[in-house]
Every structure is written in structure tokens, then in C-alpha cells.
Amino acid sequence: MRVSIKDIAKAAGVSHSTVSRALSDSSLVSAGTKERIQLLAREMGYSPDAQARSLVEGRTRTIGVVVTTMTDPFIGGIVQAIETTAQDHGYSVILASSNDSSEREIAAAETLQSKRVDGVIVTSSRVGVLHQGRLERLGVPVVLINSLVQHRGRYTFSIGVDNRHGGILATEHLLQLGHRRIAYVAAPDDRSDSMERLTGYHEALARAGIDPDPALLVRGTGRAGGGERALPMLQALPDPPTAVFCYNDMTAIGLIHAAHAAGLSLPQDLAVVGFDDIVFAPYVHPPLTTVAQPVAELGKGAMEMVLSLLPDGNSDPDASTDRTLTGWLVARASSGRKRYPVG
Amino acid sequence: MRVSIKDIAKAAGVSHSTVSRALSDSSLVSAGTKERIQLLAREMGYSPDAQARSLVEGRTRTIGVVVTTMTDPFIGGIVQAIETTAQDHGYSVILASSNDSSEREIAAAETLQSKRVDGVIVTSSRVGVLHQGRLERLGVPVVLINSLVQHRGRYTFSIGVDNRHGGILATEHLLQLGHRRIAYVAAPDDRSDSMERLTGYHEALARAGIDPDPALLVRGTGRAGGGERALPMLQALPDPPTAVFCYNDMTAIGLIHAAHAAGLSLPQDLAVVGFDDIVFAPYVHPPLTTVAQPVAELGKGAMEMVLSLLPDGNSDPDASTDRTLTGWLVARASSGRKRYPVG
DNA sequence: TTGTAGGCGTTATCAC
DNA sequence: GTGATAACGCCTACAA
Numbered sequence: 001m002r003v004s005i006k007d008i009a010k011a012a013g014v015s016h017s018t019v020s021r022a023l024s025d026s027s028l029v030s031a032g033t034k035e036r037i038q039l040l041a042r043e044m045g046y047s048p049d050a051q052a053r054s055l056v057e058g059r060t061r062t063i064g065v066v067v068t069t070m071t072d073p074f075i076g077g078i079v080q081a082i083e084t085t086a087q088d089h090g091y092s093v094i095l096a097s098s099n100d101s102s103e104r105e106i107a108a109a110e111t112l113q114s115k116r117v118d119g120v121i122v123t124s125s126r127v128g129v130l131h132q133g134r135l136e137r138l139g140v141p142v143v144l145i146n147s148l149v150q151h152r153g154r155y156t157f158s159i160g161v162d163n164r165h166g167g168i169l170a171t172e173h174l175l176q177l178g179h180r181r182i183a184y185v186a187a188p189d190d191r192s193d194s195m196e197r198l199t200g201y202h203e204a205l206a207r208a209g210i211d212p213d214p215a216l217l218v219r220g221t222g223r224a225g226g227g228e229r230a231l232p233m234l235q236a237l238p239d240p241p242t243a244v245f246c247y248n249d250m251t252a253i254g255l256i257h258a259a260h261a262a263g264l265s266l267p268q269d270l271a272v273v274g275f276d277d278i279v280f281a282p283y284v285h286p287p288l289t290t291v292a293q294p295v296a297e298l299g300k301g302a303m304e305m306v307l308s309l310l311p312d313g314n315s316d317p318d319a320s321t322d323r324t325l326t327g328w329l330v331a332r333a334s335s336g337r338k339r340y341p342v343g
Numbered sequence: 344m345r346v347s348i349k350d351i352a353k354a355a356g357v358s359h360s361t362v363s364r365a366l367s368d369s370s371l372v373s374a375g376t377k378e379r380i381q382l383l384a385r386e387m388g389y390s391p392d393a394q395a396r397s398l399v400e401g402r403t404r405t406i407g408v409v410v411t412t413m414t415d416p417f418i419g420g421i422v423q424a425i426e427t428t429a430q431d432h433g434y435s436v437i438l439a440s441s442n443d444s445s446e447r448e449i450a451a452a453e454t455l456q457s458k459r460v461d462g463v464i465v466t467s468s469r470v471g472v473l474h475q476g477r478l479e480r481l482g483v484p485v486v487l488i489n490s491l492v493q494h495r496g497r498y499t500f501s502i503g504v505d506n507r508h509g510g511i512l513a514t515e516h517l518l519q520l521g522h523r524r525i526a527y528v529a530a531p532d533d534r535s536d537s538m539e540r541l542t543g544y545h546e547a548l549a550r551a552g553i554d555p556d557p558a559l560l561v562r563g564t565g566r567a568g569g570g571e572r573a574l575p576m577l578q579a580l581p582d583p584p585t586a587v588f589c590y591n592d593m594t595a596i597g598l599i600h601a602a603h604a605a606g607l608s609l610p611q612d613l614a615v616v617g618f619d620d621i622v623f624a625p626y627v628h629p630p631l632t633t634v635a636q637p638v639a640e641l642g643k644g645a646m647e648m649v650l651s652l653l654p655d656g657n658s659d660p661d662a663s664t665d666r667t668l669t670g671w672l673v674a675r676a677s678s679g680r681k682r683y684p685v686g
Numbered sequence: 687t688t689g690t691a692g693g694c695g696t697t698a699t700c701a702c
Numbered sequence: 703g704t705g706a707t708a709a710c711g712c713c714t715a716c717a718a
Contacts, residue, residue, distance in 0.1 A: 395695035
């Protein structure tokens with residue numbers, strides 16, 4: 001049988017309220033009984049029932065984390081940081097993956113609502129059904145990671161990396177290496193971060209006085225397969241690119257794989273830059289140049305942002321603002337060394 | 344304000360018990376009122392409070408999932424499958440990462456206990472403080488993934504891949520390719536799965552009439568760095584190996600990286616086989632030969648196992664047994680084609 | 687300093 | 703069919 005405060009009360013010969021007070025270290029209990037009860041609780045193997053406590057306190061100390069899929073190592077890193085930070089603040093994380101299915105998204109939102117999570121963090125740059133409608137109606141703080149806030153609710157904020165800046169970093173890096181025909185392998189159009197990276201790419205090109213060639217913009221999937229399929233499309237061009245900036249590392253990895261298969265040697269025949277700096281980036285052959293995202297900070301920051309948005313938090317929601325972190329370029333071999341254009 | 348069944352009761356002019364019945368589609372309510380109440384509940388935006396329900400029902404429909412780190416893509420895949428399966432059965436997953444710190448492990452166990460999870464799944468082959476002592480004392484079913492059950496509790500079971508068999512598959516593959524000097528890069532000794540893979544490796548060698556050379560057994564970390572550091576140790580041997588079997592893909596990836604840096608060409612100079620078949624394996628250069636684990640099945644199986652162990656589950660715990668799934672070899676280029684030994 | 691009583695939102699067991 | 707009433711485990715006025 002599970003032991004409750006009543007059991008302890010009986011054993012200690014006091015009322016259950018005294019036990020409750022003693023366990024919460026209230027000053028309204030004599031030091032003697034307090035100690036006696038605390039000892040007894042330990043001996044009897046007492047564990048407070050979070051359910052019951054939540055019921056009366058009106059909060060669960062639980063944060064819902066919505067992800068598309070845990071399979072993505074980038075997301076895994078973020079969730080890791082989220083969970084660790086939650087733990088440090090005495091909160092738990094309840095996981096809900098949408099698998100990119102709106103059915104599951106809705107189910108997830110309902111579950112989170114029933115479980116009465118105190119807040120929600122969404123890791124997905126996808127502009128889904130859920131993120132803007134359903135979640136806001138939960139009436140709890142919502143923090144979006146790497147995603148645009150569309151309908152600004154009183155408790156909806158975002159934290160993300162400066163994607164435009166990242167796009168500039170990547171593109172300028174390639175420009176500095178002497179490249180003029182630089183392709184961008186995007187994610188599907190509903191990923192806002194991909195669009196922002198594209199903007200940065202365009203901006204860097206413009207600064208260098210280069211007109212963007214629409215043929216050099218191809219659409220991937222955000223996964224390796226997208227990169228693999230993008231390569232032949234680019235190679236088939238009458239004037240193929242000498243460099244490629246990929247939406248993310250997975251795309252770059254797929255593209256590099258296809259390049260090897262096509263007999264290209266990297267970075268001589270094709271320079272490649274990714275985005276994210278996932279754990280594999282250094283181990284790609286050749287090691288992948290990429291725009292690193294502060295994964296741990298994103299997760300930690302997101303968690304701290306929801307916590308600060310909580311009713312009891314010291315901060316005022318109206319004073320809260322979106323946070324933008326900056327990524328940085330990690331130059332490895334896949335983009336090569338300085339290249340002097342022929343002629 | 345959040346709407347409860349009492350609010351609905353007031354609005355409908357009935358008692359809250361009738362509302363409760365109507366919402367649970369009980370046959371003890373007239374079809375008319377039932378419909379009326381259900382409509383009203385929808386209109387008023389009612390969402391059942393899982394906390395309150397759990398309190399009276401004595402179960403939370405929540406499963407705790409303990410992982411070392413979500414950063415590992417293999418673990419990510421498993422958690423993904425666990426969560427999806429949970430969702431399909433109307434359960435939620437509460438995440439707890441230990442970060443390989445026993446402090447956090449203990450904290451995690453306490454949280455899970457307070458949150459009154461109905462069961463626990465542990466993904467870690469590490470023989471930690473927590474897994475055998477603390478978790479069993481929670482008094483709920485515990486399922487270990489890829490880990491040995493040490494103290495068999497009435498509700499403690501495991502599901503995992505046949506690591507010995509996997510070790511045999513990998514080693515025999517290399518033997519068939521003509522290799523005689525095959526190294527094994529292990530994980531730390533407290534990882535039971537690494538030990539089992541080693542056993543398989545030894546067994547395959549024995550069958551081929553080869554005495555295992557202790558110098559060919561080096562210890563990695565389970566992460567890329569371990570593989571990187573293992574390579575020079577092996578190369579420094581007077582009679583270096585022509586093939587390496589690695590504890591897992593991350594180790595293999597690190598080792599391959601070091602091999603490239605050392606100017607070796609793979610698989611000619613060194614054949615490499617990994618374990619796990621993580622999402623990157625096909626994209627390693629050369630593509631990584633590996634023993635695939637049925638990740639999705641492991642996660643799904645683990646979840647189904649805890650669910651079946653639940654008090655209301657149809658199955659009898661005593662009839663439950665550990666499950667062992669079998670992996671399979673995925674031959675890619677890193678191990679090369681058949682090799683005819685010189686001489 | 688301690689005890690009593692009420693309530694958090696449900697479900698379940700009684701009567702009616 | 704429906705409505706009181708009592709639990710589940712905890713917290714917290716209010717009394718004593």
C-alpha cells in the first residue's frame with residue numbers, strides 16, 4: 001500500500017494537517033514534531049502525490065514539449081536541453097510527437113490540455129495546424145523554437161536563431177572562397193526558417209552584386225533524401241553551381257553522398273555548406289562546413305522563457321519578448337580553402 | 344476560468360454526477376440528456392482534468408521514460424517509437440534524462456514516483472545505480488531496453504536485441520571477406536550489450552579456429568571520440584588488424600574519420616563494421632556496414648510490454664517474459680567485397 | 687502550536 | 703434515470 005500523509009499522521013499521533021505542514025517545512029510546527037514526522041515519512045517511504053498536490057495548487061509543474069520527430073538529432077539535442085533545464089527547476093517534461101500528422105497534433109494538444117501542463121514548448125519550424133490555433137487556446141504560455149509567431153497571443157513567444165544572418169554567413173563564406181554560382185537547397189516552403197535562410201542567401205548575393213539565378217534554388221525535404229535528389233537536378237543545369245548552401249546538415253549529408261556517387265570530388269568540384277552543426281558534421285567526409293546553432297541555449301532558453309511566463313513567475317508577460325540567438329560559421333573541409341576563379 | 348463538470352451541471356440544470364455519466368457515455372443516462380450535455384460540454388470548451396481523474400482511478404495513464412541522453416540518435420529513434428505507441432494507447436510519456444549522472448538519475452526516479460507514473464521504460468545499457476534498486480521500489484512495471492535484468496522483480500522485464508548474435512553476424516561477415524585479424528572496439532565495461540557483442544565476436548572467431556588476440560580488443564566510449572582514439576592504438580600494433588568491428592555506429596564513424604585522417608583507404612586498408620544502423624550509416628563514406636537493430640520494434644515492444652504489465656492488463660505478470668529481437672547485417676561498402684588473403 | 691473542516695475535479699456507490 | 707454523498711491525497715483558512 002502507498003503511504004499518504006494520513007498514514008503518517010496516524011503513526012505519529014498527530015493530524016494530517018500537521019504532517020502536511022511538517023513536510024513542507026512550515027514554521028507553524030514545533031521543531032520537535034517536525035523532525036519526528038520527517039523522519040517517520042522517510043522511514044515509511046512516503047512520496048508526495050503530485051496529482052493531488054496539483055489539484056489543489058492549480059498547477060502541475062509539467063511542461064508539454066511538442067516535437068515533429070525525435071529521430072532528428074537536432075531536435076534531440078534541443079529536447080535534451082529542455083529536459084535538463086526543466087529538471088533543474090523542479091519541472092517535468094511530457095513529450096508529444098506529431099510525426100508531421102495533423103491528427104496526432106490535435107491528439108497531442110488535447111492530451112496536453114487534459115494533463116493540465118503549465119506551459120508548452122514547440123520545436124518545429126513547420127507552420128502546422130496546431131501551433132497557432134489550438135495551442136493558444138490552452139490558455140498557457142507557449143514558446144515556439146525556431147518558428148515565427150503568427151498570431152501574437154498574450155502568452156505566445158518564440159526563441160530562435162537568426163536564420164537570415166545564418167544564411168548570410170554561409171553564403172558570404174562561399175563568396176569569399178571565390179564562388180559565384182551558389183545554389184540553395186531549401187526545405188519545403190512552409191518552413192519559415194528555410195525561408196529566412198533563403199533571404200540571407202539572397203541578401204549576401206545582392207551585396208556581392210550577383211543576381212540570384214532561380215535555377216539555383218531547388219527544394220529539398222529537410223532530410224538526407226532531399227539532398228540526394230537535389231544534386232542531379234543541379235548537375236543537370238547547363239551551368240551548374242560550384243557551391244551549394246543547404247537548408248540543414250541532413251540535406252547536406254545527402255547531397256554529399258550523391259556527389260560521391262556521381263564521382264565528384266569535394267570540395268574541388270563542389271563546395272558544400274550546411275546548417276545546424278549536428279553531432280555528425282565533423283565526421284562527414286569531407287568534414288562539413290556549417291552554420292552552428294546554439295542548441296543547448298535554444299532548449300534552455302525556451303524552457304526558461306515558459307517558466308518566466310508562468311503566473312507565479314516574477315516577470316510580466318507583457319514585458320516578455322521574443323529572443324533571437326545568433327549562430328556562427330564552423331568552417332571545415334567541405335567548403336574548401338580559398339578558391340581563385342578561373343580567368 | 345476553466346470549466347468543470349459542475350459548471351456544465353449548473354448550465355444544464357442537472358447534477359454533476361449526471362454530467363460525469365453523460366460524458367463517459369454511460370448507459371444510465373437518457374439519450375436526450377446525454378446528447379444535450381455532450382453538446383453543452385463542447386460548447387463550453389470542457390476538457391477533463393486528468394489529475395482529478397487519476398486521483399480517483401488510481402492510475403495516471405502516464406509512462407516514465409528514462410534515457411541517458413536524447414542526443415544519441417539511436418535513443419531518439421527508440422523514444423520516438425515509444426511515444427507514438429503510447430499515444431496510440433491513450434498514454435502519455437514523461438521524459439527523464441539522466442545524463443549519466445547518478446544524481447539526476449535519483450532525482451528522475453523521485454519525480455517519476457511523485458508523478459505516479461503507471462510504469463517505467465529505461466533506455467540505457469548502462470548498469471546504473473538507479474535501474475535495479477530505485478526503480479523497482481516504485482512498485483510499477485519496469486521494462487529495460489537492451490539491458491540485462493539483474494534482480495528479477497515481479498514486474499521487471501527487458502526487451503532487447505540479441506547482441507551475441509549480432510556480434511556473430513558482424514564477425515562472420517568479416518571472416519567471410521577473408522579477414523583473420525579482426526579487432527573489436529568495445530564500449531566501457533559496464534555496458535552489458537557491449538560485453539554480449541564481444542562474446543559473439545569471440546564465438547565467431549572460435550568457430551573459425553582463430554585464437555582471439557587480446558591486443559585486438561580495445562576500449563572505446565560508445566561515442567565517436569572513442570573510435571577516433573582507438574584507431575591509432577590499433578595501427579600502432581606490430582601486426583595491425585585488417586578489419587574492425589565496432590560496438591556501435593558512432594564508434595565506427597569516429598574510427599573511420601581517424602582512418603581517413605591517417606591516409607588509409609577504406610575498405611582496402613581497413614574494413615569496418617558498426618552496430619545500430621543509425622540514420623547516418625548509409626551516408627558515411629564509405630557507407631557503413633552495420634548490424635541493424637529493429638529500433639521501432641524495440642520502442643513499440645517496450646511500450647506494449649509495460650502496458651501488458653499494468654494491473655488492469657489482461658496478461659499475468661508471471662506469464663510475462665523477456666523479449667529478444669534479432670538484428671540483421673546490412674552490408675555496405677565500409678567492409679568491402681570478398682577479399683582473398685595474400686598467400 | 688495543533689486540529690477541524692472544506693475544497694480541488696473526478697468517479698462510484700448508494701438511495702430515490 | 704437521476705441526485706446526493708463519499709471518496710482519492712493534498713493544502714489551507716479558520717478554530718481552538
